Amino acid sequence: MGRILIIKHGAFGDVIQCEGALRDIREHRKDDEIVVLTTPPYRRLFERCPWVDRVMVDERAPRWRLGLMWKLGKQLKAEKFDMVYDLQNSPRTASYFRWFFQDTNWSGTAPGCSHPHRAKHPKKIRTLDRLAGQLKDAGVPVRHTRHPDVSWLAEDVTALLTEAGVTRPYIVLIPGSSARHPQKRWPYYAALARRLIEDGQQVVIAPGPDELELAETIPGIKLHGPRGFINWFEFAGVLKGAAFVVGNDTGPTHLAAHIGAPGLALFGSHMSAERTGIERENFTALEVAHLSALPIERVLDEIYLRAKLPAPA
Incomplete structure (x- = not known):
């Protein structure tokens, strides 16, 4: 069994919209443990999500707080993730790729990413289409991403x-x-x-x-x-x-x-x-x-x- 990390810090509407992407990743990675890295306000939401096995909390400490960033990096590296799906796609999470995950398979807009999302799926296009493009480039069949259902x-x-x-x-x-x-x-x-x-x-x-x-x-x-x-x-x-x-x-x-x-x-x-x-x-x-x-x-x-x-x- 592998271990998969999904990064989604927020905000609330974006957390709701990524539900279909989470389900597609779950169906693609049926036998793997799926962990979500999120911020404190959304921990309980992801803990209830049926497509997630475990939740880790990122306090999003200022990046100049090197001690706190080192602690987060140590926690993430200790998990030995096989794959990271960065659904936040922010400058902050791009820095996580550089600092913590350069030796890990990565799907996101980080510099050096093997999937060309920065060029193909800019943020000016529809959020759900951008997520679908990212997953498709990462080899994930897209069935639910464009149709979130948080019932x-x-x-x-x-x-x-x-x-x-x-x-x-x-x-x-x-x-x-x-x-x-x-x-x-x-x-x-x-x-x-x-x-x-x-x-x-x-x-x-x-x-x-x-x-x-x-x-x-x-x-x-x-x-x-x-x-x-x-x-x-x-x-x-x-x-x-x-x-x-x-x-x-x-x-x-x-x-x-x-x-x-x-x-x-x-x-x-x-x-x-x-x-x-x-x-x-x-x-x-x-x-x-x-x-x-x-x-x-x-x-x-x-x-x-x-x-x-x-x-x-």
Whole structure:
């Protein structure tokens, strides 16, 4: 039995999107142990993944902290990996190739890599196509990479919804985004929620720890766990049961798209929806030059066109 390392540090949406690639590697390496190297926020996600045997944590210490980098390198070298798939493809992980893995088979964009991904699969192409190209070049049959399915993340949230007074059908709104990208936030979720509620629809919001104040400005049922917010697995269960989801270009919206929920992502000029791979049979996107110019009526029209919801009274 061999030992395989997959590197995926983040971010959340990218972790969700690499699910199909993990499954393809698992099917290609049925008899090998598959280890994922990730960062602390995503450890529990990968530990639940059915295609992964073990998880190692990379604290991503500054590269000038030579003692910590030496410790990480010692841990990785001691594993004696037969193959490394670098699904992060960042300057940092390229440095890991130079420092830790020059004598190991490597699939990624590191300098000296035997697979020409830097030229053939630049980051300007769709994320899922880039992953598929990387695996294909590494000799991995590509069956699932372009079709991630993270249904295995979802917990049974019947009790959670009952306690909060949520009944089906319900619409989930995802009004937040990374604090580093406020331009990704459509500013009219409160008005959208009011209109939906006036139409007789049930609106649900499950804010993360950085979105608690934002959620309080938006009408609807708020789902709060013991710490003030529910965990990723509960949130996945909420999304899986939703009649429709509306969200910004953010990790939770990618989770909704790849868990099979019907929904709509709202994009400004910061990124092309096509590049992100968020559009699926069940999920579409609205793209505008400026999110502040996207009217509520257009979003409502898309919801009622695509969602199996009772018509407004």
